[in-house]
Amino acid sequence: MYGALWRVLPGPWWVRLLIVLVLAAGVVYALFTWVFPWVDLILNPIDVTVEQ
């Protein structure tokens, strides 16, 4: 999976590394901005109250 990604990227190794880092940063940004807030809503909420 990641090996295939590495092979389809163009350029010498350091250009590929740069592209991979930029892609990873984009993925993390998307996760933090949209995915994780949504996942957080559907997970069991953290409960802090005393209730019957």
Next chain:
Amino acid sequence: MFGELLLTAGALILLFLGWQLWWNDAIMAGQQSEAASELSAAWAENDRAQREPAATEDPAAAPVDPGEPIVDATEYPNGESFAVMYVPRFNAPETFDSVRNIAEGIGLDVLNSYSQGVGHYPGTAMPGAVGNFAIAAHRSAYGGGMHEIEQLQLGDAIYIQTKDGWYTYRFRDFEYVTPETVDVLSPVPHHPDLQPTDRIITLTSCNPLYSTAERIIAYGVLESWQPGAANPPAEIADAVASWEN
């Protein structure tokens, strides 16, 4: 291929935990603190505007007995902020950032809110009243309004500001209970049948840290109060002034 998927899933879970417990926690804490600062400053400004210009206080005058605390009788709708909590012990070093809005209700709309974070148990007493002013907040994640609750020491101040003035509670003791122990919210904790004579505050949060297996309860007793939202206790005047900027 399958191994790579598993590794990716593991990395995603760790990343989510990092987001929930630190990244989003820090963002929410900053915004909750900011929102509470604004409400506190707005009340102070409103209070100063209402005072008579002639009533400039003589600093040498003997302190006036403020009398019985004003107790707000308003029935606030769920989700409305009606008080501000400030606990110096909860501050990050060199900051006054532990200020939070207290809103009516203990639902996630309040506790996970970017502008509130501390909820008032409906039906319990209001600030300054005889009985039990009971509030809840997260200990970890979502801004962690009570993240440092276990660091409270005997006599630590818990300041509550409302539009009417400043209420100073002093921390008394902890209790660790199961999540179903609603008796801690009674006007006299654990004695639902007794008539209260003390004015107390009860903080509830989860315990242990990063778990929800138990609840940590912190009790405090009203020490004093000062009328006027622009009239904070002298020892926190610098903190309150910093919120107005």
